[in-house]
Amino acid sequence: MQKLLTLLLSLLLLTSLVGCLAGCGEQTTLDPNNPVTLSFWHVYGEQADAPMNRLVAEFNASVGLEKGIVVNVTNVTNTSKIGGQLKSAMDGEPGAPEMPDIFSSHTSHAGLLGAENLVDWNTWFTEKELKKYVPEFVESGMTDAGLSIFPLSKSSYALFLNGTQFARFSADTGVTYDDLATWEGFFAAAAKYYEWSGGKTFCAMDYLIRHVELDLQSKKGSPFFLDDGWFDFDDSAVYDSWMMFAEPLSKGHIAVSEQYSNTHVTTGEMLCGIGSTASITYFSDTVTYPDNTTEPMDLHILPLPMSGSEIEYIPQSGVGIASYQTTEQKAEAASVFVRWLTEGKRNLDFAVQTGYMPVCTDAYQEIKSYEYPNDAYASLFDAIFTMREKYTAVSRPDFDGYYAKTNTLYDGLRQMQGALADRADAGEDAKTLAEETWEFFKSIE
């Protein structure tokens, strides 16, 4: 009898222990019967509702449904604006929408919003899990408060050309794609195109200042920013790099894009554009001219032109995902969503569809054998791999107020560039005109 009692007691204890261990292992704040809603602001497909929204819908219908998470996209914007919008929302400014639970974010936004207000992803991801991501991408999301920005995708810049028109231009002038490998060849081609087309601009550039910075870095080989993140205008190298771009700009050979370079290419206004690799999703299949005639785009994507220095640099940008600190349940839900979003195959699909580089190390193993949607995507990733193999990818250090200064610069140049080109056409010295832009550049503090 005593033996039987001992056996029963042992079984009871064992069952309790196993139950406790199992329960402890599955502790979660999520409840499929009472789903938590995460509002989400992102920057993927501002004007086209493209892949990210589809992924969100897929998540909601699968893992979200299973675990009790509903992700609701409440704003789609762009990388240069999202910081200001987040700040307005956090400060509760009149007319500002509610602060989202998760959002696309630069590391600089963590400073703007306060890293302590953001979820530290280290709390929700194990070291083993984080090892699945490209270490430098993970490192780029670190702040004083931990891993505030989780890597999702990284982009660079590339040269997007209207292949149909370039073929005609090439046939008439002998300029080839290979000539566009260096800035020197690129500007020469731009000059020829200006002449060949009767005064049309060759290329629209989305982020002109970044090319100046990269040229400067390739020449100097070291960081060159002042403490406030802006330029040392007493440095002659800064002047040289600026003037390298300012002169073709003053002649009308290149231009700062009105907003995105792809629209200039799509309207047939310019032959090519330099912008984010992610802009591939926004290029049309056809070019539409003012008389409503159209022709196939035949989009060709090339690596960025280089300065010809020993070490060349390419930009690396792209936002990650941050989560605003509210409740533990929302933080857990955000981690589930981010984990799902960055899983190897899904991250690769997303990266390819959006023109980004994946952040999972596994994805890089598969990307070379990946079946791209069309030739344009194949040429984009050819260009990306060429750049990553040959050049060094660098992220610009984040400084508060950087985007405000660059926006001021671009707005000023947009207003100046048309008149400068007209004056150059009228015979004024291009260098003198370019120095006007230098003076304007220097005036931005």
Next chain:
Amino acid sequence: MNNIAKFVYEAVSRSSTPSRWSLKRRLFSYMMLLVCLLLLFLVTALFLTDQFDNIEENTYDALEMQIKVFEKDITDHFDTIAAAGISLSQTVTELVEDYLTEHDLRFSDLTDNADAIAQLQSTLLKPMLQQLSQENCSGIYVLLDTTVNSSLAHAASSRTGIYLQTNGYKSSYNPIVLLRGNAEVSRENDIMPHRKWTLEFDISHLPEFETLSQHTALPITKTFCFTDLMTIPRTEMRVMLLCVPMIGTDGTFLGICGFEISENYFASYYAQPTKVDHLTYLFLPSPSEKDSIDITSGFSCGDTDGYYRAPQGTLTSHAEGHGLYSFHGDAIPYLGITGQITLSPNNPAYTLGVLMRKADYDLEKRTETIKNVSLWSVLLIAAVGSSYYFSRRFLSPILHSLEQLKTEEEVTAFSNIPEIADLFEFLSEKDRMHEESMTELAEEKQTAESEKESLLQKYERVQLEYLETQRKLRDAEHSLNETQEEHKSTQTEFEKAQLELQRLAYSRQAEIDPDAYIQFLDGIETLTPTERKIFNYYLDGLNVKEIAETISVKESTVYSHNKNIYSKLGINSLKQLLRYSALMRQQEKERG
């Protein structure tokens, strides 16, 4: 223990035997019966006043209220949009005609005239921007029935115009972009072309254009309509357009114009305030099949707390009673209601729906059931507990008092309960009176018994003497009969015996107080018939017990009569009565 206390205790003891209900049980049962009756009244009252929570009805009421608010929002908004569209049509028509007049052109002269179209678009752009900023919509368009290049292969379906759009999200940053129209003109007004921009509209995607072009004779207030939900070519944006015809003063069809409601805008603008969790609101063209709704054919939105999850695909519905329908087909089963709404005379009715997650409904139902069961259980337990407690509390002093009665020899118990205290006092008084009565009775009995004994002894002695006398008399008579000769002697002996009897009576007479005897004789006349009867029985030799049996009264009654008889005759004992009676008889005999 005194008798009354014993009686009460025994009564209580009898009542606590298993065959009968104890006071506790009886009181508890009555209280429970009272509680049950109260609960029954409460349930009946709640039922009659419709206070019982009925989840189905409550859910239907909540959803019905939601759908009414949703319907009003949509009706008001689309009505406003339609009015603004009609106003836009009139404004644009006026601007186009002014431009044509100013440049001495006919409307047909615009075809293939890119410069004139660009100028006209420049004229229209600012009023359109102003209108877009004023109206609750995600886009505005003006589609003119002309093209910049009629020689193109697709010219038949290509029409010029301007289409301005925002991305539809509620945001402090929501730039306007040009989806259709002259990019150069828009840039001059700081409007950037959309990344999926094209110069002209493809009206093959907009059948309403052709339809409205054929109804130029009717006023535009009668012909405007809304498109079905459509996807803008080369994008994934799903929108609904208001189409208002623009008719020139000469009846020329100039084109159509209107506003856009995009899927994103609908989801943001129509998010509904609600206290019900996880609601999804649907706005769909009326389904061709009654029991199924195609979610992809319309818009949907969530609540203002941020929840929004659009169901996928086609849902089939089944009636669940109380006006509720279940909807299946999505990964999540729903429960909800639908309604119909008409937005314009030229569109069929639309279907509105409010869906809640079936899991939420089931959870609410379970919670309500548990709540009800818990509530009634608590009430029942509280009722039983209270009944038990109060019945114990009420009976405890009574039982305690009874226990005191059981254990105490005399009723000296004390109680705080006035009624029980009175009972104790009453019992105590009764006890005291009873004791006194018993003492008196015992004393009387003892006196009576001793008197009886004494009288009996005397009576027996007299009897013996009488019997001896009789024997002697019989001996004398025998002697008289035996011998003649001895007659004289016998006569003498008889006379001697007579003398002896006389002497005996005289001797007794000498013992009696003459005055008392006279009072005795006088008192006989004053006796009541009953007393006289008892007096005579005494003279006949009966004792008290025999007399009581003879006249069928209690002995105590005889004793009571004795008292009166003694009082009236002036004697104080039966012995004295018998002595005076014997003297009285002797005298009566002597008198002959």
